[in-house]
Amino acid sequence: MSRRDMGRAAAIRPLRDVPGWDDEADVVVVGLGAAGACGALAARSVDADVLALERASGGGGTSAMSTGQIYLGGGTPIQEKCGFEDSPEEMYKYLMASCGPGEDEPKIRLFCDDCVEHFHWLVAQGVPFKETFYGDGSYTPTDDCLSYSGSELAWPYRDIAMPAPRGHTVQQESIEAGGMLMRRLLEAVERSGTRIQVDTLCETLVVDEERRVVGVVAKVEGVVRHYRARGGVVLAAGGFINNREMVDRYAPLLRKCKMRLACDGDDGRGIRMGMGAGAEAMRMETASIVLPFTVPKGLIRGVMVNRQGQRFINEDAYQTVVGEAALHAQGGQVYLILDDAIFERPFPPTEIAAVGETFEELERELGAPEGSLQQTLELYNRHAERGEDPVFHKDSPYVVPLVTPPFAALDYTTDTAIWAVFTMGGLRTTTEGEALTPDGEVITGLYAAGRTTSGLAAQGYSSGLSLADGTFFGRRAGRAAAARARDQERGR
Ligand SMILES: Cc1cc2nc3c(=O)[nH]c(=O)nc-3n(C[C@H](O)[C@H](O)[C@H](O)COP(=O)(O)OP(=O)(O)OC[C@H]3O[C@@H](n4cnc5c(N)ncnc54)[C@H](O)[C@@H]3O)c2cc1C
Structure with a gap:
């Protein structure tokens, strides 16, 4: 055959x-x-x-x-x-x-x-x-x-x-x-x-x-x-x-x-x-489509962005739902942004794609379009200070402003991370x-x-x-x- x-x-x-x-x-x-x-x-x-x-x-x-x-x-x-x-x-x-x-x-x-x-x-x-x-x-x-x-x-x-x-x-x-x-x-x-x-x-x-x-x-x-x-x-x-x-x-x-x-x-x-x-x-x-970014659970407080530095979903949706959205609509090109206060080593491990003392530095190292990631994180932080996420409605326990440098982007692209299907x-x-x-x-x-x-x-x-x-x-x-x-x- x-x-x-x-x-x-x-x-x-x-x-x-x-x-x-x-x-x-x-x-x-x-x-x-x-x-x-x-x-x-x-x-x-x-x-x-x-x-x-x-x-x-x-x-x-x-x-x-x-x-x-x-x-x-x-x-x-x-x-x-x-x-x-x-x-x-x-x-x-x-x-x-x-x-x-x-x-x-x-x-x-x-x-x-x-x-x-x-x-x-x-x-x-x-x-x-x-x-x-x-x-x-x-x-x-x-x-x-x-x-x-x-x-x-x-x-x-x-x-x-x-x-x-x-x-x-x-x-x-x-x-x-x-x-x-x-x-x-x-x-x-x-x-x-x-x-x-x-x-x-x-x-x-x-x-x-x-x-x-x-x-x-x-x-x-x-x-x-x-x-x-x-x-x-x-x-x-x-x-x-x-x-x-x-x-x-x-x-x-x-x-x-x-x-x-x-x-x-x-x-x-x-x-x-x-x-x-x-x-x-x-x-x-x-x-x-499992995008395994939720162990430990505290990582859900991070901000998931695409190659353009924009959010596309509430990060507390189940990891297969995030995986589906990330694969079908974002081509599997996604990153999880964390600050030093919420940083934890993920399981399964993945690489760090970029680090920066400011959002601007992080954006540059990640190769996102100028101003895009900065705008996303500034908007997120503005509402997160009140524990709110009016854009994607992430539940308040997971909504904290990212304010403590250095900032990091965990690499969850399909090229690097272990997506399971x-x-x-x-x-x-x-x-x-x-x-x-x-x-x-x-x-x-x-x-x-x-x-x-x-x-x-x-x-x-x-x-x-x-x-x-x-x-x-x-x-x-x-x-x-x-x-x-x-x-x-x-x-x-
Ligand atoms: C690591 C891992 C974790 C998972 N965790 C979960 C979970 O927690 N919950 C969940 O719901 N799902 C989970 N899944 C998915 C789930 O295990 C499968 O989708 C499900 O078991 C499929 O069941 P099934 O009876 O259809 O097929 P199978 O359990 O694969 O049984 C099919 C059988 O058919 C046999 N077979 C195939 N072709 C032929 C043939 N031509 N002739 C004769 N025999 C044949 C195979 O050898 C096999 O024994 C997980 C999968 C993995 C690998």
């Missing part, structure tokens, strides 16, 4: 060309990360025969590499225990405002309404959460659970919906929380009686004369195998950040970001298989995980979940939404495929 073909829809295999089935099941799940595991568990819970095919030598995927934060709310027991009020309605208002325009309203509605149930379901599978709040930022380096993981406290969202922390990190110290999440989910999958086959690279969907998806073609140790799916195939094979041709075609700006948050499997194969069977891929430019675009699906054509027709027998699908957020990613929609809609896809298998058996 040529490199250019790697960006295209995968070919399908007509049913008439299948020499015979090597195995069959009610539901065939492709990929055993968080979405696939939840799909398998849901299908098994209604007694479907489930076969999970995983290309790696074990399940886990990117989900196991993650920091295990899941966006959950609407009044979870942990929110209540930690003294935070929340409701499905407030959560809905926040997600509708932050994930759009272009957000998936039906999915957001359902997710908010059933989120507390989903929390209990995860706990029932063995996923542990500690009943504690971590107040020092989104990412929890401890084994604490709850944190603000989006822009809930920032303008304009704090005026649209009652803020509540909704990032629920699985209980495990440090960066191992995703590993713990997947350990527990995979143990549950094994207990459930799902048949798991690893080292199996799925490549193509089998489609019958009526364009229904009836199976999968895979390679096992170089040998081609055919797997029949009586109810449906659930594509849960991750995203496409590791497919250079797809990124060039659909989301070229992401190429500027140094760190890809992904496992080897994130090569877009699942999306391309779905496209081959006629499914639409949508919002393919959408991504979680994963894709959020993918196959268009219903709330039940059914794949849709560009005309909005359901492709019978084809389901998808997780990063193989277009997520809840069309933009404005809040941390934890990927694992949230993958686990939540993965369950629904598995259940729907199992229901179809039952209907088929009854001859409907």
